[in-house]
Amino acid sequence: MCGIVGFTGKQQAAPVLLDGLSKLEYRGYDSAGLAVRDGEKLAEVVKATGKLRNLAEKTGFGKDLPGTCGIGHTRWATHGEPTQINAHPHVSGNARGSASGPVESDVVGVHNGIIENYEELRAKLLRNGYTFYSTTDTEIVVKLVDYYYKKYKIGPIDAINRMMVRVRGSYALALMFKDYPGEIYAARKDSPMVIGTADGETFLASDVPALLKYTRDIYYIDNLQSVRMLPGEVHFFDLNGDEVQMEPTHISWDAEAAEKGGFEHFMIKEIYEQPKAVRDTVTSMLKDGKIDLSAAGLTDDVLAGVSEIRITACGSAWHAGMVGKYVIEDMAGVPANAELASEFRYGKMLIDKDALVIVISQSGETADSLAALRAAKERGIRTLAIVNVVGSTIAREADNVLYTLAGPEIAVATTKAYSAQLAAMYGIATALAKAKGEIDDIDYQNYVSELESLPEKMEKVLENKKRIQWFSAKYSNAHDIFYIGRGLDYAISLEGSLKMKEISYIHSEAYAAGELKHGTISLVEDGILVIGILTQEDLLEKTVSNMAECKARGAYLMGVTTDGNYNVEDSVNFTVYVPKADQHFVGSLAVIPLQLLGYYTSVARGLDVDKPRNLAKSVTVE
Numbered sequence: 001m002c003g004i005v006g007f008t009g010k011q012q013a014a015p016v017l018l019d020g021l022s023k024l025e026y027r028g029y030d031s032a033g034l035a036v037r038d039g040e041k042l043a044e045v046v047k048a049t050g051k052l053r054n055l056a057e058k059t060g061f062g063k064d065l066p067g068t069c070g071i072g073h074t075r076w077a078t079h080g081e082p083t084q085i086n087a088h089p090h091v092s093g094n095a096r097g098s099a100s101g102p103v104e105s106d107v108v109g110v111h112n113g114i115i116e117n118y119e120e121l122r123a124k125l126l127r128n129g130y131t132f133y134s135t136t137d138t139e140i141v142v143k144l145v146d147y148y149y150k151k152y153k154i155g156p157i158d159a160i161n162r163m164m165v166r167v168r169g170s171y172a173l174a175l176m177f178k179d180y181p182g183e184i185y186a187a188r189k190d191s192p193m194v195i196g197t198a199d200g201e202t203f204l205a206s207d208v209p210a211l212l213k214y215t216r217d218i219y220y221i222d223n224l225q226s227v228r229m230l231p232g233e234v235h236f237f238d239l240n241g242d243e244v245q246m247e248p249t250h251i252s253w254d255a256e257a258a259e260k261g262g263f264e265h266f267m268i269k270e271i272y273e274q275p276k277a278v279r280d281t282v283t284s285m286l287k288d289g290k291i292d293l294s295a296a297g298l299t300d301d302v303l304a305g306v307s308e309i310r311i312t313a314c315g316s317a318w319h320a321g322m323v324g325k326y327v328i329e330d331m332a333g334v335p336a337n338a339e340l341a342s343e344f345r346y347g348k349m350l351i352d353k354d355a356l357v358i359v360i361s362q363s364g365e366t367a368d369s370l371a372a373l374r375a376a377k378e379r380g381i382r383t384l385a386i387v388n389v390v391g392s393t394i395a396r397e398a399d400n401v402l403y404t405l406a407g408p409e410i411a412v413a414t415t416k417a418y419s420a421q422l423a424a425m426y427g428i429a430t431a432l433a434k435a436k437g438e439i440d441d442i443d444y445q446n447y448v449s450e451l452e453s454l455p456e457k458m459e460k461v462l463e464n465k466k467r468i469q470w471f472s473a474k475y476s477n478a479h480d481i482f483y484i485g486r487g488l489d490y491a492i493s494l495e496g497s498l499k500m501k502e503i504s505y506i507h508s509e510a511y512a513a514g515e516l517k518h519g520t521i522s523l524v525e526d527g528i529l530v531i532g533i534l535t536q537e538d539l540l541e542k543t544v545s546n547m548a549e550c551k552a553r554g555a556y557l558m559g560v561t562t563d564g565n566y567n568v569e570d571s572v573n574f575t576v577y578v579p580k581a582d583q584h585f586v587g588s589l590a591v592i593p594l595q596l597l598g599y600y601t602s603v604a605r606g607l608d609v610d611k612p613r614n615l616a617k618s619v620t621v622e
Contacts (some may be wrong), residue, residue, distance in 0.1 A: 004088075008202050357376040358383070
């Protein structure tokens with residue numbers, strides 16, 4: 001969950017590394033560090049706790065660190081507390097790791113991931129004379145590479161490959177060796193890492209946005225590959241140490257897409273980018289006015305043969321899957337279920353051989369989702385990945401892939417990637433319904449037209465943000481908030497609740513409205529805020545009735561409904577309207593006020609909207 005960068009080239013490395021880390025700080029912000037080499041001199045290591053700015057100030061914003069080759073890291077603590085000693089980079093020698101200065105060590109490294117057998121490896125290294133200054137698993141990996149490098153008197157690639165065979169877990173690793181000035185070595189297993197070259201310089205990072213300022217031609221390192229980086233050159237090796245050829249992927253994102261563009265926070269910028277993300281994703285699925293998923297391997301014949309749908313994901317992606325479940329079952333008449341990947345991967349997986357397993361992940365690197373994908377593939381079940389990052393691990397390993405076109409998403413709390421995932425699920429549901437003969441040509445064209453109209457309707461919702469901003473200020477000191485709904489509205493309430501709790505730190509929960517009287521209503525008391533999602537016409541009255549029961553116990557009611565349902569105002573205290581849309585797709589509109597409510601509440605409370613505490617953008621460890 002940490003962020004790593006590397007650079008070797010002609011210009012001073014430290015400012016480049018700090019710039020790259022600034023694009024990755026969403027991946028971790030407990031501490032940060034740099035290791036830079038100036039020609040043949042020893043690597044200079046500087047670390048700081050807290051946010052990246054502390055490291056930047058400590059190094060004179062990079063100007064005080066000479067040298068044209070270096071690695072950097074921003075940390076989200078897994079093994080070991082977020083202290084300066086535990087901050088990366090780590091070294092193979094016995095330095096305490098807290099003070100700045102040159103290090104005598106033969107190997108210096110940074111790491112993203114988690115090493116599962118670190119205790120076993122630590123014991124092995126202790127037996128061979130190594131001592132440890134930190135409580136991190138990263139220090140163990142760096143020392144293990146050093147051990148093989150010296151014991152067998154082999155080169156960096158061979159030493160790294162021996163490490164990869166011995167280590168269990170996930171990692172993206174960048175290393176510098178004292179004997180190889182101007183060079184960086186890297187390896188990965190299950191944790192993301194990309195490399196780019198331009199104008200005689202080579203760049204490394206955990207994610208594409210850190211490189212867009214410098215190059216658009218990106219290499220995605222394969223699992224269990226090692227890499228040698230020189231200025232303007234990159235060489236890839238397999239576990240046998242044989243060099244393999246890799247082709248770069250050209251990134252078409254504008255570099256400014258990874259910047260705030262005048263908005264106060266990335267999150268509000270990305271909320272406003274949702275219409276474009278949905279428009280681009282829907283357009284990518286259309287050909288001659290019809291949904292065509294053949295590029296994703298979902299031809300009409302394949303869809304017609306699908307017996308059931310199993311959707312697995314984590315967090316907001318799971319909530320998108322929940323919406324997909326309801327839409328698929330109602331439109332296509334195909335049994336569907338949405339399961340948390342962390343549960344799915346450990347279950348018996350009693351799935352029909354003709355099922356389709358859909359794995360949803362913005363990053364394409366989510367650890368539990370990747371494990372769920374692999375478990376399904378081991379059973380010979382067709383898998384489809386819905387991901388936002390081209391060339392990511394889940395995209396490469398799935399049988400088929402459907403890309404969402406949300407562009408880079410920087411805020412930890414997802415918004416536009418989630419909306420693009422909804423659009424992808426709508427497209428699949430519509431195509432599946434047509435292939436199964438559950439809808440006729442007229443209904444099919446109506447659904448396609450509704451999908452194409454969503455972006456414009458989303459823009460209309462955003463025009464009314466000021467009412468949400470006013471309301472959020474009123475309830476920014478709330479202690480508890482409940483979100484309720486039925487069917488699709490319940491699925492949307494899950495996402496609304498998550499947006500509130502993860503960035504405002506207010507306790508919020510989503511409940512199926514019909515479950516209130518089975519225990520939850522005992523928590524309702526004077527002044528508590530209850531938010532009802534009321535877009536499903538046939539369920540609206542029942543949910544309003546449940547809300548009335550809460551109001552009778554002192555709750556303050558907010559309702560999110562569609563234009564025309566003006567009688568809702570008679571039952572709740574505050575009403576938000578969204579444009580009418582097909583009831584299968586209206587969740588894409590209803591979720592926007594909930595995103596805005598979470599955002600403005602966090603702002604009103606003076607919190608760090610884009611980097612909420614204890615969270616990271618991409619969960620790449622279990």
